[in-house]
Amino acid sequence: GAVVSQHPSRVICxxxxxxxxxxxxxxxxxxxxxxxxxxxxxxxxLMATSNEGSKATYEQGVEKDKxxxxxxxxxxxxxxxxSAHPEDSSFYICSANTGGFYGYTFGSGTRLTVV
Amino acid sequence: xxxxxQPTEMTATEGAIVQINCTxxxxxxxxxxxxxxxxxxxxxxxxxxxxxxxxxxxxxxxFLSRSKGxxxxxxxxxxxxxxxxxxxxVRSAGGGKLIFGQGTELSVKP
Numbered sequence: 001g002a003v004v005s006q007h008p009s010r011v012i013c014x015x016x017x018x019x020x021x022x023x024x025x026x027x028x029x030x031x032x033x034x035x036x037x038x039x040x041x042x043x044x045x046l047m048a049t050s051n052e053g054s055k056a057t058y059e060q061g062v063e064k065d066k067x068x069x070x071x072x073x074x075x076x077x078x079x080x081x082x083s084a085h086p087e088d089s090s091f092y093i094c095s096a097n098t099g100g101f102y103g104y105t106f107g108s109g110t111r112l113t114v115v
Numbered sequence: 116x117x118x119x120x121q122p123t124e125m126t127a128t129e130g131a132i133v134q135i136n137c138t139x140x141x142x143x144x145x146x147x148x149x150x151x152x153x154x155x156x157x158x159x160x161x162x163x164x165x166x167x168x169x170x171x172x173x174x175x176x177x178f179l180s181r182s183k184g185x186x187x188x189x190x191x192x193x194x195x196x197x198x199x200x201x202x203x204x205v206r207s208a209g210g211g212k213l214i215f216g217q218g219t220e221l222s223v224k225p
Contacts, residue, residue: 033211043202043218044158093157097211102149106157106212 002028006107013084013114017113021079023094024072027096030096033077034104039089050077085115117141119216121203126222127193135188135201135219143208149188150202152218161188182214190221198223205219 003026013019013074023033031052036044048064050056050071058064068080080090118140127133139147146165150158164170164179165184176189190197203216 036215041220044215045213045216049212062155072121091155095213103146103163103206103211104160109155111155 001104002096002104004094004107005093006095006109009108010111011113013112015085015114016083018082019084020114021081021092021112022093023096023107024081025075025076025096025105028096028098029074030077030098031074034095034098035067035077035079035096036093036095037094038109041061044093046081058080076089081112082088084112086114088112089114117205117207117214118212119205120204121201121216121219123217124220124222126224127190129193129195129223129225131193132189132191133193133221135190135203135221136195137186137188137203137214137216139184139186139205141205141207141214143209144181144205145211146206147177147179147186148204148206148213149175149186150204152200152202154200161201193223195223195225197221 005024007022033050035047038044046059047062048058049071052071052074056069071077075078094107095104120138142187148163152158162177169178174191174203179186200218202218206212
């Protein structure tokens with residue numbers, strides 16, 4: 001079945017630095033990728049939708065200059081958290097629209113801790 | 116706007132049956148998904164409804180009423196490993212993005 005590989009699984013960074021999270025579709029072409037963040041004991045909040053070769057569409061309240069999304073190829077989408085602050089500490093997870101009956105495949109998630 | 120509502124927590128006994136409800140008000144509708152999620156892991160697909168009625172898959176069943184904006188997930192013969200968060204998600208028309216409810220934390224006790 002469709003697999004999305006997400007890296008890194010865990011990352012700790014200092015305040016003010018940038019962190020890049022990658023999601024790769026391993027055996028299919030992901031024309032659309034969704035990026036979510038999840039705080040402890042809360043649900044997945046959609047941050048943005050990225051389409052290959054075009055600018056991402058951000059949800060209301062999400063800072064596009066802080067959360068840079070690049071979807072340069074059909075198999076790779078990246079999320080860069082710029083000038084990270086402790087409040088950016090969260091679980092970030094990507095999801096690709098596979099178009100099939102089940103619709104979506106999720107990455108394994110990235111636990112970001114900003115110290 | 117989008118509003119998807121689920122109970123925050125539920126507790127049930129091993130071997131019993133539990134029903135987790137989800138109500139939704141969305142600007143578009145193109146199917147409803149149920150996922151199971153353990154802490155720190157990716158959600159796992161459980162079921163999908165796009166037409167009214169009941170979909171059954173082993174110990175899990177899901178029901179949808181589009182006119183009422185209502186769905187439920189039914190878990191039978193509960194096992195301890197079913198303790199997890201259960202997420203209801205609605206797919207929007209057009210863009211295909213999934214909007215999640217806040218999730219229901221289910222605790223299964225002996």
